[in-house]
Amino acid sequence: MDQLTQLESLSIHILREAYANFRNLCMLWSIGKDSTVLLWLARKAFYGHVPFPLVHIDTHFKIPEMIKYRDRLTREWKLPMLYGENKAALNTKQTFPDGNADRITCCRLLKAEALKNTLNGKWPRYRFNHKAGKYQVDENTEAFTGVIVGVRSDEEGSRSKERYFSPRDGENSWDVGDQPPEFWNQFKTDFAPGTHVRVHPLLDWTETNIWEYIERESIPTVSLYYDQGSGRRYRSLGCGPCTHPVESTAKNVREIIEELQSGKFANIAERSGRAQDKEDGGGLETLRREGYM
Amino acid sequence: MAEQMNVVITGHVDHGKSTVIGRLMADTGSLPDGKLDQVKALCQRTSKPFEYAFLLDALKDEQSQGITIDAARVFFKTRKRHYIIIDAPGHIEFLKNMVTGAARAEAAFLCIDANEGIQENSRRHGYLLSMLGVRQICVLVNKMDLVHYDMRVYKTVVRKFSRFLRGINLREVPFIPVSGMQGDNIVSPSEAMPWWKGHTVLSLIDTFRKESAPLDLPLRLPVQDVYKFTALGDDRRIIAGTVAAGTLRKGDELVFYPSGKKSHVAAIENFPEGTMESAAAGMSAGFTLSEQIYVKRGDLAVRTGEKKPQTGNLMRVNLFWLGREALRRDKDYFLKVGTERVRMRLVDTNKVIDASSLNSDGMKKMVERHDVADCVIAVQRPIAFDLVEDFPQTSRFVIIDGYEIAGGGIIREVLRDKNAEYRDRVMNRNLKWDMGNITRFSRSERYGHKSALVLVGGPEDKRKIAFAKTIEEKLFESDIKVYYLGIESMMAGLDSDMAIKRDGISPDDRDEMIRRLAELSNIFVDAGIVMVAAVPNLSWEEQETILTSISPVQVITIWIGCSGDSSVNTDYVIENPEYSEKDMEAAMEMILNKGISL
Incomplete structure (x- = not known):
């Protein structure tokens, strides 16, 4: 069995374990390449269906192509799509682009806070109604007890310590020092009331694996990842004001893989275009303990 | 596509595991550009001398304690294959993290400090590696620089530790004298140890054999779930599961244990389209049946005519315990084996072994944290499994105490209980049932x-x-x-x-x-x-x-x-x-x- 098939099989196994064990399960879809691979794996695990909601946290500063792509796939693949947002912060303009917050605070408000209150059902969730062709407030406000997330251990330091099934308390906190043991494909599927479990099927994948798999499976991705003639493309996607394109002329998946393996990005960290990572030494980890993806 | 292998590095706390990995990464140019400089700059800012171990210690609280608390993974490649190096913590408090790291490894390095010699966790980790099923082990006698690269010190460690390893049935384990700090015998042969003619860490790692997937064995497929997405317009009833051993083929006649009900594989499903002829060990598969029988999560699918699995509710096991509270007889637990989950009780402890010294205590009637034990357990209803000598994959279990995985082990023997005879009759009845x-x-x-x-x-x-x-x-x-x-x-x-x-x-x-x-x-x-x-x-x-x-x-x-x-x-x-x-x-x-x- 080749490496991609091996990675694929373990990820599918994990997705199926999550589905078998959690009644209120959802999957976070950031629209980026990793969580889109995750979405593809879910369709593979459940033979074309996604039997749990996909949740997107909309900061309303996402690059517009991302939202168009999200809604196009939602329609084409008939996805059970939900989004959540921090309405209060947006209304009062407590954001970095509005000049009223620094980058980390903005991330905390628009992502971490919105995520926490969307998962626990305290803030409205908007569900795509396929018949009406638009988003409507979801009547179901039950908290999600299992949350599938597409993080990879090679992304940055703190992620290399994650478990496939990682418990979080009511405040979404992650206790890095006291994690459950995990061996022989047996995962933590029992959890106390008020806590939930993050599920990480892509932990063992590298950035190159992700692109190789996108190529092998012909998975549709956002055009922002490719150079459209300007000599620039995005390597990692996020909010417009804080995510910058990199100089690259890779026009398709194959060229991206070649660039990653032997080209100029072979030894440069993937998130180097993400401004918030540089704000303070452990900023991302602090946010991560509080629930940021 | 390049081959991939997981290798774990274990050993007693402070015996230099992270340093060896850091050095291996740095000297083979496996670090992302700027990473080394970034860590060096951080050390300068905080007035700490640079250490290779810092490369791995990405977390704040870990750096402040100066010890590895969790199994961190780093990626590394040679011309032969890609490696995921798992850095397992050596501190006893973090034994559950060591187990987590080691269980997914195909091979292991065990570090022993030449200066400090064999310690409690050197032995404990050796024992656990053998129980977890990691059979390829290389011992690194580290910090040779601190003993002036003295061959006699090295030989003493080799003699003593080989004797211990033989006692737990690990034979012909290779040893290498190294210094992670100075880079001796990590990537290139040490000039300070001209007496050493053997492997470096880098040359040895490629000699680990890739364990071939158990394709030729009889089929074992624990049923993970049964899907029928009728509401989404799909009428297929798909039995899903990962092939643990052997190869599943279209047309196979399967028997589902413990019920003994049988049916044929109609099609092995695929996405986005089509079907497959077969699915080999390690693959996540899904298939439909020709004769609709009732199958559920936890059943074990086996091919007709091949070696039958065991069924029963009373068994002798070897287990290790990680839970804060001891495993005792008057309490209910859950056992998870394959995809099965069932209520469990400890019936008896034959022997409780202190893994660090291999002393055993036949009188102890509970299994405490970090103990290894030979005991008898009972589960609430009969389940299907294998014995470790037949199929290790389907003989492994974990025990849940409350909400946590508190222990793990392997099934050695099935014991007959009162209902065993009736179970055989029911299985026979189901096999012959004329539907x-x-x-x-x-x-x-x-x-x-x-x-x-x-x-x-x-x-x-x-x-x-x-x-x-x-x-x-x-x-x-x-x-x-x-x-x-x-x-x-x-x-x-x-x-x-x-x-x-x-x-x-x-x-x-x-x-x-x-x-x-x-x-x-x-x-x-x-x-x-x-x-x-x-x-x-x-x-x-x-x-x-x-x-x-x-x-x-x-x-x-x-x-x-x-x-x-x-x-x-x-x-x-x-x-x-x-x-x-x-x-x-x-x-x-x-x-x-x-x-x-x-």
Whole structure:
């Protein structure tokens, strides 16, 4: 069995374990390449269906192509799509682009806070109604007890310590020092009331694996990842004001893989275009303990 | 596509594991650009001398303590293959993290400080590696610079530790003298140790053999789930699971244990389109069956004619314990083996071993944190599994205490229990069952509900019978195909051949009557009907006989009256025999919504 098939099989196994064990399960879809691979794996695990909601946290500063792509796939693949947002912060303009917050605070408000209150059902969730062709407030406000997330251990330091099934308390906190043991494909599927479990099927994948798999499976991705003639493309996607394109002329998946393996990005960290990572030494980890993806 | 291998690095705390990995990464140019400089700059800012170990210590709290608390993974490649190097913590507090790291490894390095010598966790990690199934091990005698690269110091460690390894059946384990700090024998041969003619870490790692997937073994496929997304317009009933051993092929005749029911593989499904001819060990598969039988998560699929798995509920195991609270006999746990999850109890401890010294204590009747033990466990109902010498993959289990995985182990032997003989008979019955053309699923769909057995147990009391009859009536009013079967009717009819004495029923007769009730229930539920039966003084063994017969169809047990000294597993208890309307409603709610709804 080749490496991609091996990675694929373990990820599918994990997705199926999550589905078998959690009644209120959802999957976070950031629209980026990793969580889109995750979405593809879910369709593979459940033979074309996604039997749990996909949740997107909309900061309303996402690059517009991302939202168009999200809604196009939602329609084409008939996805059970939900989004959540921090309405209060947006209304009062407590954001970095509005000049009223620094980058980390903005991330905390628009992502971490919105995520926490969307998962626990305290803030409205908007569900795509396929018949009406638009988003409507979801009547179901039950908290999600299992949350599938597409993080990879090679992304940055703190992620290399994650478990496939990682418990979080009511405040979404992650206790890095006291994690459950995990061996022989047996995962933590029992959890106390008020806590939930993050599920990480892509932990063992590298950035190159992700692109190789996108190529092998012909998975549709956002055009922002490719150079459209300007000599620039995005390597990692996020909010417009804080995510910058990199100089690259890779026009398709194959060229991206070649660039990653032997080209100029072979030894440069993937998130180097993400401004918030540089704000303070452990900023991302602090946010991560509080629930940021 | 390049081959991939997981290698774990273990050893006692401060014996230099992270330093060895950091050095290996740096000297082979495996670090991202700027990473080395970034860490060096951080050290300068915080006025700490740079250490290679810092490269791995990405987390704040870890750096402040200066020890590895979790198994961190780093990626590394040679011309031969890609490696994931797992850095396992050496501190005893973090043994569960060491187990997590080591269990996914195919090979291991074990670091021993040449200066400090063999320590408690050097031995404990050796023992755990062997139990976890990591058979390829190389011992790195590290910090050779601190002992002036003295060959005699190295040889002493080799002699002592080899003796220990032989004791746990690990033979011909290679050793290398190294210094992670100075880079000796990590990537290139050490100039300081001209007496060493053997491998460097880098040259040795490529000699680890890739364990070939167990493709040629008999098939083992633990059923993970059964999918039927009817609401989403898909009528396929797909049995999903990861192939643990062997190869699943289209057309195979499969037997599902512990029930022993059989069917053929109609198609191995694929996405986005088409089907596959086969699925090999390690693959996540999904398939449909030609004959629709009832299969559930936890069943073990095996090919007809191949080595049968074990079934039973009493077994001898080897286990290691990680839980804060000891494993003891008076407490309920859950056992997870394959995809099965079942209530479990510790029956006896044959031997509790202190893994660090291999001293054993035959008297200790509990298994404490970090102990390794040989013991007997019992599970609530019979399950299917293998013995470790036959199929390691399907012999491994974990134990859940509360919400946590608190231990793990391997099954060595299945012990015969009271119901073993009946289980064999049921399996034989299921293998020979001559099914009509209407499946149980067609019946459920036509009737609008699943079948089930509602057992009403409790002390001998007429009110139990009244309760059962009311349940029948209420279910009937809800359009459920239901039948109340009275024990009195059984005795006057089916059981009329048995001598029923005026002063009671003999235990042997009682066993046979329960068996007949179990067989009759099996026919009822197979016919799609919800059967309600009240059994006075139902015992745990009798409940198990009934479960064995009709498995995997749901049995809903309602207990009426005092449940104080009963060991029967109940779904609902009504302590007051003068049950109220509210109790009745709750019982109905449970039967309708959790038990028989489609």
